Amino acid sequence: MDISPIIISLKTASVAIALTFLLGLFAARWVVNIKSKKVKMLLDGILTLPLVLPPTVVGFILLIIFGVNRPIGKFLLQFLGVKIVFSWTATVIAAVVISFPLMYRSARSAFEQVDDNLIMAARTLGMSERKIFWRIIMPLALPGVAGGGILAFARGLGEFGATAMIAGNIENKTRTLPMAIYSEVAAGNMDNAFYYVVVVLLISFLVVLLTNHFSIKERKYFK
């Protein structure tokens, strides 16, 4: 039994969620503070797009960006000696891009649900914007932010389409759990596939439990 897909998947999902979490928070805070409604809507649309696009389309776009014959891919290869496509990094990139909107949207709505009066009150009390973010907005938005993070982690773990396009299905390198399940079924090894499926089921169930835990915690102050 090959456990490398489990290791690769957990590694990919962990690194991806760290990036997604920070990027999502940053983007959410940025978009929430934009004054112009039109710009806000446009940005929101762009940032949400990976959620609604078929993952293969996202993968295709990523290929266009990072392909070795494309400007960015070429630049990375020639000047930094990094080849993105069909590398482990590509699985992370795919997972980040696909799971980003979940994190971004959860964080954004969690930030927006913080009562404006509290922020105004904090300002009149002389608190700096940075302090307001860390002491008021983040703690109050934390349940929503954490929930978004968990969803994004789960989505990153299950990423298949975009990963197949940009990272491929290379054993011991880019073969994640979903890839492995697909490959085993394709090769007729139902028992092996079953084993991977159980692993995914266990991880996913844990994620659901965690999500519920946070949404229950959310009610603590507001009842």
Next chain:
Amino acid sequence: MSLIVKIKKRLKDFSLEVDFKTNGDYLGILGPSGSGKSITLKCIAGVETPDEGYIILNGKVLFDSEKKINLKPQERKIGYLFQNYALFPHMTVEENIGIGLALSKKEKEDKVKEIIKAFHLQGLEKKYPNQISGGQQQRVALARCIIYKPDVLMLDEPFSALDSHLKDQLQNTVLELLKLYDGEVLIVSHSRDEIYRFCKNLVIIDKGKSVLFGETKEIFKQPQIHAAARLTGCKNISKCKVLSSGRVHAVDWNITLETDRIVPENIKYIGIRAHDLQIVNGPKEKEENVIECKINKIVEDVFEYNIFFENLDILFKVSKEKWNNRKEKENLYLKIPKRAILLLR
């Protein structure tokens, strides 16, 4: 000490145009709900930005559209008690009170302890806002403003969120606590009683415009304009035509009244407070401004009757004692005393 405000701001439904100043005495801002009172306070606090005008506090310019000055709320030193108190729900009472202080830990603790004692909040230090009563929440919010020693303290509808049977007691408590603070105080309210009790001066805001500014008692005695009369609780207002310098015709009531003052030509309405009408014994007395009334409906309140008439669209409030002791029971003659007539623009 002074606060000078003259600002304009376009809002969705109306445009705000407010103009007043304070001189150290409590200033009340009276206006109906949605008239722009809260947004005025927010502009002063700097959490909203006016389109034009200026705000000057003790000689320091907080906002000036022409000079392109717009201080951040953090730099304005303005205490703002929000209508819902805006306590941070995830912080305890003592954390809420101390959050704005930029002091060392020890100094902060001492100051918070001191104010908690002054505000009778001992024992609640570790509680969360949702675990204490409305009155306690209000004291916490007030302590949180005052500990920061703001130059102005603005209270936005301070008592509207409280049960009416607690109000009187809490108003007294707040009045006592406000004595600990020696700066400008602005109180926004739609309740004339609160303003009358608390504020020496008064500005009336109607549909976003500050329509009248002056001494509270003076304005209650002579509201001068229609909106002010209504907001200070005058129930009976009629359109009027000025007949001569001492006579007006109340169009809505179809009666002609004598006045003890010269009526300026720009007077468009007259008002009479429901308590100011008097029962007289009949037209025989040859008194002026006496009307024969047919009673339509009597509504009983706790201490008084509200009398409505068939032939006159006027509300008459009279104490139960006076009403029961009236001599003439068959017909009712009401006198509108000359001095009680409000001449309104």
